[in-house]
Structure formats: C-alpha cells, structure tokens
Amino acid sequence: MGIIAWIIIGVVAGWLAEKIMGRSHGLIANLIVGILGAVIGGWLAGFTGFPVIINSFVTSIVIATIGAVILLYLVGLMKRR
Template sequence: MGLGIIGWIVIGIVAGWLAEKVMGRSHGLVTNLIVGIVGALIGGFIAENLLGQPVGGFNVVTLLVAFLGACLLLFLLGLVKRRA
C-alpha cells in the first residue's frame, strides 16, 4: 500500500525536522517539508537501486530512509554553500 499525499507530507515534515536537528540547522516548517520529501526521494532511490530494498508505506523504515536522505541532502547543500 502506497502513501497518499497526506502521508508524504507527514513523513516529509518529520524527516525534515529530524534532519534539521541532527545536522544543526534552523529552518521553517515549509523548508523542513521540502527537505524531507526530497530526502525521501533520495533515500528511496539509494535504498532501491543501490541496496535492492524497495521502501514504501507509512512505517518506521520509510521515515528512516527519508530522514537519512534528508541528512544527506543537507550535508551536500552545506558543502555547496561553503564553496560558493
């Protein structure tokens, strides 16, 4: 069973907020949502294509993958921002 739009928003906000706290950043709700959703896409791509593990549904694994993807996104953005 896939996530509906509300599920993606909830996962995105939580994953973005957790990544923000772990990475020591300070963003607003909308930025956390965007970071979380993009992080979910990145984490899902890595999990499925590099690890061979499909991720989906409204569960802890999906949140963990989104969180790790969001942390990776914030890390990469931090590297780009430092170089600019």
C-alpha cells in the same frame, strides 16, 4: 500512501535531519527537505539493494531522514564554496 502521509513523513524527516545536522529551518523548508530526502533516500535504498518495506511508516521516515541528511550535507558543502 496518500498525500497526507507524504506530507507528514516529509515534515518529520526534514525536522529530524534539521536536528541531526544542527540547522534551523522553518516548517515549509523542513517539508521540502524531507520530501527531497525521501526521493534521495529511496533512490539510494533501491540502488544499494536495501530491503524496503513499502508500506512501513517508520521505514519511510528513516529512509527519508537519511536522504534529507545527505541533502543538507551537500547543500552545506555548496554554501561553503
């Protein structure tokens, strides 16, 4: 995938994670959360043996969103302390 696809996936995944977790961030924060979520989600998918279709846009968004939700949850835990 090209850089434009990664940006789109990052923004969509970050936005979905923001809505799922009930948070409110800006576009840049959604992009960062989405891209970091894609890294976390991709690592977890590979670690657990989840069959990943590499060139699937929808699968990429789902995995990135799951990773972004995990990231927001962990950040929320750290902020509470």
